[in-house]
Amino acid sequence: MRLLHNAIACLTGLLSLQVSASPTPVEKRQTPTISNRVIFSPPSNAGWVDPRVLYARAVQLKSGALIATWENYSPEPPKVYFPIYKSTDGGASWTQISKVEDTVNGWGLRYQPYLYQLPVAIGDYPAGTLLVAGNSIPTDLSKTKIDVYASRDDGVTWSFVSSVASGGVAQPVNGQTPVWGATAYRDSKYGQKLAHQTTTDLKSWSSLVDDVHDTNSYAARPGMPAITKLPNDNYIFAYEACGSDGCRVHYRLTRNPLEVLSAPSYTLRSTAGSTTTSSPFVVWSSVGGANGTIILSGGSASNIFVNQKLGDPSAWVEHKTPQPNAYARSMVLFQNDDGKMLIIGAGRLPPSSTNYVSVSVIDLRTTMGL
Numbered sequence: 001m002r003l004l005h006n007a008i009a010c011l012t013g014l015l016s017l018q019v020s021a022s023p024t025p026v027e028k029r030q031t032p033t034i035s036n037r038v039i040f041s042p043p044s045n046a047g048w049v050d051p052r053v054l055y056a057r058a059v060q061l062k063s064g065a066l067i068a069t070w071e072n073y074s075p076e077p078p079k080v081y082f083p084i085y086k087s088t089d090g091g092a093s094w095t096q097i098s099k100v101e102d103t104v105n106g107w108g109l110r111y112q113p114y115l116y117q118l119p120v121a122i123g124d125y126p127a128g129t130l131l132v133a134g135n136s137i138p139t140d141l142s143k144t145k146i147d148v149y150a151s152r153d154d155g156v157t158w159s160f161v162s163s164v165a166s167g168g169v170a171q172p173v174n175g176q177t178p179v180w181g182a183t184a185y186r187d188s189k190y191g192q193k194l195a196h197q198t199t200t201d202l203k204s205w206s207s208l209v210d211d212v213h214d215t216n217s218y219a220a221r222p223g224m225p226a227i228t229k230l231p232n233d234n235y236i237f238a239y240e241a242c243g244s245d246g247c248r249v250h251y252r253l254t255r256n257p258l259e260v261l262s263a264p265s266y267t268l269r270s271t272a273g274s275t276t277t278s279s280p281f282v283v284w285s286s287v288g289g290a291n292g293t294i295i296l297s298g299g300s301a302s303n304i305f306v307n308q309k310l311g312d313p314s315a316w317v318e319h320k321t322p323q324p325n326a327y328a329r330s331m332v333l334f335q336n337d338d339g340k341m342l343i344i345g346a347g348r349l350p351p352s353s354t355n356y357v358s359v360s361v362i363d364l365r366t367t368m369g370l
């Protein structure tokens, strides 16, 4: 699920609920649009590892500042970490304010970061605490462990919170036993499946509950879940159907975000017949009429897919964006709800010697011709 679906995968349901709660329209402020502005590009000759950067995530804090992070393939030693960048001008300029380092395993923080600001207190963590969940993996990729870190000062300092799940070698291969930040797990019945865990204190985590598995195919590898709440109190849960449908993006609509397994499943297909493949991300904006607009990004296309009929499978429309396609792009709706949306991406899966982190800020109304 969205936030959580990383480590927080668990929290996922919980957090995602709160993420989409109460978009209070406030004073309309004009956020300038931005086209594919590079915010970080590693030096080409300093030992950075293929693919240099990947899998970017961002969040807008209550203060209005934007925070971003990504998979960062810096030379080892020292261990890899999640860089924390901040923008106070709507994504136009960014500075590194800190990094989140593995303080418990000695492995580094390597894959699948996720950022989330707590809207309410959980356990000892007050509302406003910024969380990073991600996959701690040693240099030889022999183990996987989803850990959560917290910052009580908007991302300047970080401390370990808890560990959600542990698994085997970090290879996306049937028969291996990794856990992935996007909450994909292995089970002897399934090459890969999606599951969540929940928490009420950020410290202890429930046992696994399956979200998507394919009882007809061991080789199916559903992956990369993302979830958001819709105004009719349904949730849209998007994922990639690898191993069974070429990683095409599918989605489910469910009243209960903790009960995805039994929900009906659809292939995302636009009214023009196009589909998108890999690593979806999904948000909901109040822009665009009574139902608002679902916005879905996939990994294979620069274009976004929008739906103004609450996920009706016959109502997806494709629109251009200035942001290049990337593996695991993500999107942030600006809190002032003026219809501006940030898209962040960091290039493609290896091999790549050209990946960089960039952002675009688009105006949804203009994009959709409203």
Ligand SMILES: *[C@@H]1O[C@H](CO)[C@@H](O)[C@H](O)[C@H]1NC(C)=O
Residues within 6 Å of the ligand: 289, 290, 291, 308, 309, 310, 312
């Ligand atoms: C809102 O979504 C419902 C359900 O798909 C649809 O019947 C209705 O036409 C939509 N309303 C608008 C204004 O698009």
